[in-house]
Amino acid sequence: MIVILLGPPGAGKGTQAQRLQADHGLKQLSTGDMLRAAVKNETRVGRLAKEAMDAGKLVSDDLVVQIIADRIQEDDCATGFLLDGFPRTVAQAEALDVMLSDIGRKLDAVIEVTVPDSILVERVAGRYACAKCGAGYHDRFKKPAQAGVCDQCGSTDFIRRDDDNAETVRTRLDAYKKQTEPLLPYYQEKGVLLQVDGEQSIDAVARTIDEALGV
Ligand code: ADP
Ligand code: ADP
Ligand code: ZN
Numbered sequence: 456m457i458v459i460l461l462g463p464p465g466a467g468k469g470t471q472a473q474r475l476q477a478d479h480g481l482k483q484l485s486t487g488d489m490l491r492a493a494v495k496n497e498t499r500v501g502r503l504a505k506e507a508m509d510a511g512k513l514v515s516d517d518l519v520v521q522i523i524a525d526r527i528q529e530d531d532c533a534t535g536f537l538l539d540g541f542p543r544t545v546a547q548a549e550a551l552d553v554m555l556s557d558i559g560r561k562l563d564a565v566i567e568v569t570v571p572d573s574i575l576v577e578r579v580a581g582r583y584a585c586a587k588c589g590a591g592y593h594d595r596f597k598k599p600a601q602a603g604v605c606d607q608c609g610s611t612d613f614i615r616r617d618d619d620n621a622e623t624v625r626t627r628l629d630a631y632k633k634q635t636e637p638l639l640p641y642y643q644e645k646g647v648l649l650q651v652d653g654e655q656s657i658d659a660v661a662r663t664i665d666e667a668l669g670v
Contacts, residue, residue, distance in 0.1 A: 457538075460538065482536040524554050
């Protein structure tokens, strides 16, 4: 199965993608995670992406399209994958259509996780992740079972993203509205768009997504 998760920053895409990967074996492909790793490792891609990411703007279509085109051909994507944070522009969506038809595969569903703007800032400002395994947490909404210890791997080391501050979130939300929302009618016309209320609890969103996908 090939699924896209769409939604503004803080909607819960990464949270649901991690869970879908654990529960249903759909490989999570997060362009944000890949780009952050590239920046950290100071690769060519990282150097090209850093400035836009720090400002909360989108990196160039060419860069992310190339990353995804290479990644979906790897063995662990053979049974299915979940795109988290890609595509984010109509040009990226068109490039994805070409990529999929080149490898003889098709998109099964696009899930839009809808959340009102007013709660996104708190979602993003309270977000942190395990530095070792990447498991996502929240200061209020998703605390580890034992304070300060990762549920998944037992690490006591956590990180916060540099771009998760109130000012950059607004720029990112703006980019979402201008550049990514046009994907909604694009996928609606193809008959693959499903909408999920992302304001519910994490578990309720998970159940709604599973029902929508029939998994
Ligand atoms: P995205 O990948 O869409 O930017 P995340 O999955 O990282 O969003 O979620 C943003 C923050 O909100 C994280 O700290 C996460 O733990 C928390 N979160 C995710 N889904 C929910 C939810 N349904 N209710 C409350 N908090 C949530
Ligand atoms: P969020 O989870 O808050 O929606 P991401 O982790 O997906 O954020 O993305 C972080 C940053 O990485 C974005 O603000 C943007 O600069 C860059 N980025 C990630 N995916 C893409 C993409 N598909 N196209 C362009 N830029 C991207
Ligand atoms: Zn961990």
